[in-house]
Amino acid sequence: MTPTKTLPMIQTVDLSKSYSLGGSTVHALDGVTLAVAAGEFVAVIGSSGSGKSTLMNMLGGLDQPDSGSVIIDGKNVGSLKPRDLAAYRGETLGFVFQQFQLMPRRNALANVMLPLQYRRPGVPDGEARAQAALDAVGLGDRGHHKPTELSGGQQQRVAIARALVGSPSLLLADEPTGALDSRTSAEIMDLLVTLNRNDGLTIVLITHDLEVADYASRVITMSDGKIISDEPRSVEAA
Numbered sequence: 001m002t003p004t005k006t007l008p009m010i011q012t013v014d015l016s017k018s019y020s021l022g023g024s025t026v027h028a029l030d031g032v033t034l035a036v037a038a039g040e041f042v043a044v045i046g047s048s049g050s051g052k053s054t055l056m057n058m059l060g061g062l063d064q065p066d067s068g069s070v071i072i073d074g075k076n077v078g079s080l081k082p083r084d085l086a087a088y089r090g091e092t093l094g095f096v097f098q099q100f101q102l103m104p105r106r107n108a109l110a111n112v113m114l115p116l117q118y119r120r121p122g123v124p125d126g127e128a129r130a131q132a133a134l135d136a137v138g139l140g141d142r143g144h145h146k147p148t149e150l151s152g153g154q155q156q157r158v159a160i161a162r163a164l165v166g167s168p169s170l171l172l173a174d175e176p177t178g179a180l181d182s183r184t185s186a187e188i189m190d191l192l193v194t195l196n197r198n199d200g201l202t203i204v205l206i207t208h209d210l211e212v213a214d215y216a217s218r219v220i221t222m223s224d225g226k227i228i229s230d231e232p233r234s235v236e237a238a
């Protein structure tokens with residue numbers, strides 16, 4: 001009996017968050033209840049201001065809800081002590097952002113190794129693991145290039161390798177193709193689909209681009225802080 005295996009990777013219950021601005025209240029999240037199973041590839045879509053990033057920040061433990069709870073991989077994220085929260089973020093999650101957020105003075109390999117440097121105890125084979133992560137994103141021969149010596153798509157691959165180096169169970173990506181042209185976006189999405197299908201990586205990806213959302217196996221639409229639709233997609237060979 002391993003009951004934890006049947007728990008969803010992500011479970012949010014009635015998540016709410018409001019902001020007060022100049023006398024008016026914005027319900028950034030308004031009662032979001034969501035379950036995502038391990039191995040799913042979920043796209044969250046919705047217009048600007050619909051609450052996508054607020055939801056993502058709560059899944060990532062970057063922001064706290066006013067009410068409701070977030071349970072990820074069996075951990076109640078909101079009740080973790082700061083040190084446990086940092087360990088959770090470092091060991092369970094990988095993050096990918098629109099603007100890559102690479103360290104400009106470090107080469108690709110050093111950027112990918114970065115998350116491992118915060119591990120206690122340290123990771124003795126960090127360089128080999130970073131190299132393996134670069135290999136996995138097709139940049140095994142670019143480890144010594146600085147970010148400025150790489151294209152936008154290559155920089156995002158380095159950022160994905162950095163997200164993968166700690167062997168996360170969940171990848172959170174906020175508009176990962178937002179700074180890329182459509183052909184490069186398709187390459188990045190093909191990479192994410194491969195990681196999901198071959199390695200069973202659970203992915204939650206925010207996008208406002210319906211073509212990008214098409215790569216996911218489930219699409220959640222948000223509006224005014226609420227989930228207004230949640231649809232499986234037929235997964236066809238791309």
Ligand SMILES: Nc1ncnc2c1ncn2[C@@H]1O[C@H](COP(=O)(O)OP(=O)(O)O)[C@@H](O)[C@H]1O
Binds near residue numbers: 020028046048052
């Ligand atoms: N720190 C904040 N202070 C005030 N309002 C915020 C803050 N963060 C988000 N909001 C508001 O909450 C709503 C949802 O924002 P967000 O989650 O960023 O939307 P999305 O990512 O879908 O564009 C928006 O109306 C936004 O202006």
Ligand SMILES: [Mg+2]
Binds near residue numbers: 052053054
């Ligand atoms: Mg956003």
